[in-house]
Amino acid sequence: MQNKEIFGQRVKRARIMRGLSMEKLSLAMGKAISRMSISKYERGEVYPTSSTLLLLAEALQLPVDYFFREPNYLVEAIKFRKRSTLGETKSKMIKERVIDVVERYCEIEDICADFRPFKSLPQYLISDKTEALKAAGQLSKRWDLGIDGIVWVSELLEENGIKVVEIEEHPKFDGLSLIVYEHLPVIVLNTSFSSERRRFTAFHELAHLLLKFSPSLSEKECEALCNTFANEMLLPGDVFKSLVGQRRSKITIPELLAIQRQFGISVDALMYKAKEMSIISERSYRQHCIDKNRDKELKEVVEQSHWEEESASRFERLVYRALSDSLISFSKAASLLNSPIEEIKRLL
Structure with missing residues (x-):
């Protein structure tokens, strides 16, 4: 690949990463260069002067060497866990940010000659909740997780060859999973959320990487099974039943908060798990949701984080x-x- 072509691709990717049109990039540079000049850079037709390159790097908030780094890693199979309001422009911005971090991550691994091989589970065809729970149990056993709760989810994933990338993003973005260079799994988390939310999202995205879903399932059904897998990874069902009992008419908030502090899983996720396991009735679960949304103080208690801040390091x-x-x-x-x-x- 020619240097001008590399430079042009980098300029375009950096502009998309920052969510800028060519016109807005020109304005960010004080109109030191025109939209037409930026277009020529991106097409690999010309190089900027040294002074213009510095202005370009400053406007795009990137080091100069970014624009000359040859892309060595094939990024594919990007799967967003997103709400419907996350638009195309924002999705492209996030993807470019992720690719940039992953490239730097792979580069420092090459420099240090420090690789963590990923040993995947045998891929099972998942068609229902029982099979998703079984897959979570098999992985927990393979990773020797025990029953006392997972202290650091990000560290656990990285120890087992899954790169964890953290970015601060808009609340409409939860996380995503992707495959780099055809075999390296990466999970991306949004640091804007609580530790409990990120821990759950990490295992949700892991499910996307590990599980093969039946073609008969809808996207919504696949997402629900990923949630089932994540919930089971954080707190095995048999352990949960040992803590709250086989059948309850209601589970109190203090009980749930104690479990949240031990296992790093939110109260809402615990209530959903209780409903899914038929520990409480559908009616009891709905009442919990109604009570929480009616009572502002209760909502704050239920949604408050009680887990130590954790990050991938x-x-x-x-x-x-x-x-x-x-x-x-x-x-x-x-x-x-x-x-x-x-x-x-x-x-x-």
């Missing part, structure tokens, strides 16, 4: 390890982390 650890071992320079570390050099030096 392997990518950052690899960058600092490479820097400590003189495998990369400070400027390269800053480029990989998208952070100022001064901040990185201050942390060392």
